[in-house]
Amino acid sequence: MDSTTLAAVFGLLAVLSSAYIYLFSRPAFPRNAPALTPEAFPIIGSLQFFTKRWDFFQKATAHSSTGNFSFYAGQYPIIGVAGPEARKVFLENKGLAFAEGYAAMLGGSPKVKKEAHNPFSEDAGQESGFSAYFNKRLVNMLKGNQLKKGLPQLLQDARASLDKLVAEPTNVTDPFDSIYRMVFQFTMRTIACNDIADDPTTLSKCLQYFETIDGTATPWSIMYPWMPLWSKVQRTTAGAKLYMVFKRVVDGRKKTSIRGDDPLQYLIDQGDDITSIVTFVVGALFAGQLNSGINAAYVLMYLANNSYWLPRVREEVISVADRYCPDESMALKDRLVRVPIEAWENEFPLVDMCLKDSIRLQMSGTAFRKNVTDHEIPINKSGTEVIPSGAYVAWHVGDIHYNPEIYTNPDEWDPARYMPDRAEDKKEQYGFMGWGLGRHPCLGMRFAKLEMNVILAFFVAYFDTFTLSDAQGREVTRIPPTNRNNHTARKPEEKIYIKYKVAA
Ligand code: HEM
Numbered sequence: 001m002d003s004t005t006l007a008a009v010f011g012l013l014a015v016l017s018s019a020y021i022y023l024f025s026r027p028a029f030p031r032n033a034p035a036l037t038p039e040a041f042p043i044i045g046s047l048q049f050f051t052k053r054w055d056f057f058q059k060a061t062a063h064s065s066t067g068n069f070s071f072y073a074g075q076y077p078i079i080g081v082a083g084p085e086a087r088k089v090f091l092e093n094k095g096l097a098f099a100e101g102y103a104a105m106l107g108g109s110p111k112v113k114k115e116a117h118n119p120f121s122e123d124a125g126q127e128s129g130f131s132a133y134f135n136k137r138l139v140n141m142l143k144g145n146q147l148k149k150g151l152p153q154l155l156q157d158a159r160a161s162l163d164k165l166v167a168e169p170t171n172v173t174d175p176f177d178s179i180y181r182m183v184f185q186f187t188m189r190t191i192a193c194n195d196i197a198d199d200p201t202t203l204s205k206c207l208q209y210f211e212t213i214d215g216t217a218t219p220w221s222i223m224y225p226w227m228p229l230w231s232k233v234q235r236t237t238a239g240a241k242l243y244m245v246f247k248r249v250v251d252g253r254k255k256t257s258i259r260g261d262d263p264l265q266y267l268i269d270q271g272d273d274i275t276s277i278v279t280f281v282v283g284a285l286f287a288g289q290l291n292s293g294i295n296a297a298y299v300l301m302y303l304a305n306n307s308y309w310l311p312r313v314r315e316e317v318i319s320v321a322d323r324y325c326p327d328e329s330m331a332l333k334d335r336l337v338r339v340p341i342e343a344w345e346n347e348f349p350l351v352d353m354c355l356k357d358s359i360r361l362q363m364s365g366t367a368f369r370k371n372v373t374d375h376e377i378p379i380n381k382s383g384t385e386v387i388p389s390g391a392y393v394a395w396h397v398g399d400i401h402y403n404p405e406i407y408t409n410p411d412e413w414d415p416a417r418y419m420p421d422r423a424e425d426k427k428e429q430y431g432f433m434g435w436g437l438g439r440h441p442c443l444g445m446r447f448a449k450l451e452m453n454v455i456l457a458f459f460v461a462y463f464d465t466f467t468l469s470d471a472q473g474r475e476v477t478r479i480p481p482t483n484r485n486n487h488t489a490r491k492p493e494e495k496i497y498i499k500y501k502v503a504a
Contacts, residue, residue, distance in 0.1 A: 026075045027390065032376070034068035034079060034385050045072030049394075050219035053365060054484040057082070057396040068385055074223020076104060078392040079379070082399045086379045087430055089387075090369060090395045091438030095377050098440050099131035101368030101392055106286075107217035107225075107235075133276070134283050135443060141191055141263045142447045148341045150190060151450075155337055157185055157197070158454050162333075162462045165500065172473045172499050175297035176491040179455065181207065183293040184285075186451045191284040193264035195249045206245060210285050212238035243278045250274055284444075291359070292448045294489035296455050298358045299351075301479050302413045303456075304468045304498055309354060309415060310460075316350045317457045323347075332461035332503070345446065348453045353415035355452050356425075359434040360401045361413060361482050362489040366394040367433070397433045398484060406431050411481075463500035473499045 026045075029036065037060040040046045048056040049071065060069045060080055067082040081090050090096065140146075161182040165173055173179075184207050189197035196202050216235040220227055250268060252258075259265055267277050303310045318332065325338040371377055371393065376386035387393055402410045407417060407424050417424040425432035436442040459466070468476045480492035 026072055027077050027388075029070045029077060029391075030376070030386070030388050032384065032386050033070045033388055033391070034066060034379070035064060035070065037063055037069040037071045037080070039063070040071055044074055044223065047219060049073050049078075050222070050487075052485045053487055054396060054398050054402075057366070057398065066380070066385060068379055073105075074220075076223070076392055077388070077390075078394050079387045081379060081393060081395050084428065084430075085381065087395055087399060088438075089377065089379050090367070090393060091430060091440075093377055094439070095371055095373035095375075096369035096387070096393060097372040098369060099134075100370040100372055104225075104370070105222065105366075105368040105392060105394070107222045130279070134280055137267065137270070137272075137280055138191065138284060138287075138443050141266065142444060144341075144446070146190075147345075147447060147450060151341050151344065153189065154186060154451065154454060155458075157189065158182065158458045159333065159337075161185070162458055166462065166502050170473060171501065172469055172471065172497050174471075174495065174497050175300050176294070176496075179297045179300060180293040180491075182455065183296055183451060184210075184289060187285060187288050187292065189262070190447060191263055191288070192281045193246075193249055194260055194262045195252075195264075196245065202245060206242060209238040209242045209245075210282070210289065213242075213282065214286070214290070239278070239282070242282065243274065246278050246281065247274050250277070288444050288448065291363075291489050292444075292451060294491060295355060295358045295362055296452055297491075298362055299354050299452070299456060300459060300466070300498060301468060301496065302358060303354065304466050305477060305479070309350075313350055313354065313456065314460050316348060317460050320347050320457070321461075333458060336457055336461055341450075344450055344453050348457070350415070351453050351456050352449065353418045354456075355449070356418055356432070356434055357413050357415045359489075360407070360432065361411075363397050363401060363434060364482065364484050364489075365487040366396045369393040369395075400428065400431055400433060402484065413479075462503060464503045466498050466500040469497045469499035471495065471497055473497070475499070 037046065039048055039056055039060050046056060046060075048059075050073070057080060060071065061067045061082045063069065066086075068086055069080045071078055071080060081087065161178065165171075165178060181204075185197050185203060188203060188206065196206055213235055216231040216238070218229070218231045221229050221231050221235075246264075249260075249264065253260060253265070253268070264277065267280065272280070303313060317336070320339055320343055321332055321335040324340065324343060325335040327335065369392070371387045371389055371391050374389050376388055379385045379387060400406055404410055406427050408414075416422065430437050435445045442448070468479065470476055476496065480494040480496055483490070483493060
């Protein structure tokens with residue numbers, strides 16, 4: 001080999017090793033971070049965190065003397081925490097930022113359009129700026145007076161969706177499609193815009209774009225955000241299409257000077273640009289749609305074969321109707337239209353417990369935070385273990401929701417566990433994560449509970465009986481189990497249907 005070739009080989013090796021170090025290097029954990037879990041692969045770290053999350057957490061916790069452990073997910077250093085002391089720190093410490101944690105660990109919002117002046121785009125790297133903007137807008141949209149104003153339309157939407165089921169000749173529905181779509185329409189109307197909520201074709205397209213964005217956060221795109229992956233192209237394309245849908249509506253309003261009476265108009269009036277609007281809508285759909293849509297369908301499934309809870313829920317619905325519209329000559333579904341918002345929000349305690357235990361079971365996956373301070377945050381009082389500055393933190397909600405020391409027979413759907421005589425969720429200071437705990441309570445809880453109560457009450461009013469079935473309407477007794485390794489509430493892997501009998 002002559003000296004020129006040798007120099008070229010060394011040059012190439014130098015470039016490759018620099019590229020390797022640049023692309024794959026990751027910060028080392030300090031000595032006082034929890035011990036590294038052996039549940040890991042060389043270079044990429046703990047891929048199991050993505051493929052079998054709950055199994056991974058259980059194994060890693062079992063390996064650790066304190067329950068806490070360190071691991072890498074690609075380039076990210078993460079501290080996994082478990083147990084009462086660590087979860088208190090996770091939920092209460094001001095230095096642990098919510099938006100920064102989720103932004104990286106969920107793959108971030110898609111870039112809908114590059115606009116240099118947009119302070120909320122991914123490029124700007126100001127997640128906390130976006131988070132403050134997002135929460136401020138959402139809180140204004142979901143205030144009590146807004147929910148009250150939106151109630152008649154919500155009831156109308158619910159009835160229109162259920163009328164479609166009545167017209168269905170088979171009397172069989174997949175609730176993870178029909179009820180999920182109903183929730184999507186509610187959400188679109190409540191956090192975005194009437195034009196889309198009123199147009200079934202565009203609404204369906206938006207749901208498809210949302211599901212594409214949701215489905216393209218793959219382990220590799222999260223672990224190495226710089227990798228040029230096909231899933232990123234799909235994600236960006238879906239984001240761009242959503243952008244175009246909203247741009248058309250906004251441009252149309254500007255051109256015709258016809259104002260809408262909806263949250264989109266409120267965003268336009270605040271001077272928000274379309275990029276911010278679409279980023280807001282995608283964020284709000286992620287916060288609300290999966291949890292609400294999946295749980296609404298699951299509660300119906302749990303009730304469908306349940307001879308104890310279904311009659312009790314029906315009694316509750318009838319007694320609310322009796323209170324606000326005692327005219328028994330009217331159909332129950334018509335009497336419910338007279339129920340005021342205050343009753344929708346407060347007078348369905350049994351439905352609330354049914355929903356609560358569904359949420360407990362469906363809420364698999366981890367909550368995330370990031371230490372955005374320039375110092376270490378102690379995980380325990382003795383300060384022997386810390387969360388390093390810049391590290392991410394993951395806490396699996398199974399630590400409480402699937403914990404047999406807190407919940408008796410945790411695999412079972414059992415709303416009675418929340419009755420005052422059992423109050424299993426109150427055994428610990430932080431025993432139920434369903435609506436968030438500590439510094440980040442769910443901002444959509446009032447709206448989510450309202451839509452659940454409306455869906456459940458009207459479903460019971462429209463249909464005298466309903467049972468689990470297959471696609472042909474043949475009775476099924478087994479509810480598909482929830483996959484605890486899911487990262488969030490998800491549709492079941494096996495198809496399941498509900499067969500219903502329309503009330504006379
Ligand atoms: C059944 C439905 C829902 C469930 C089970 C649920 C659950 C939760 C949970 C557990 C958290 C805390 C997460 C954490 O601390 O890491 C949370 C936060 C949040 N939720 Fe919900 N949620 C639901 C519906 C909604 C809806 C419909 C919206 C809005 C449209 C919404 C908006 C939010 C927001 C913005 C936050 C973050 C609050 C913050 O930044 O402090 N949620 N939710």
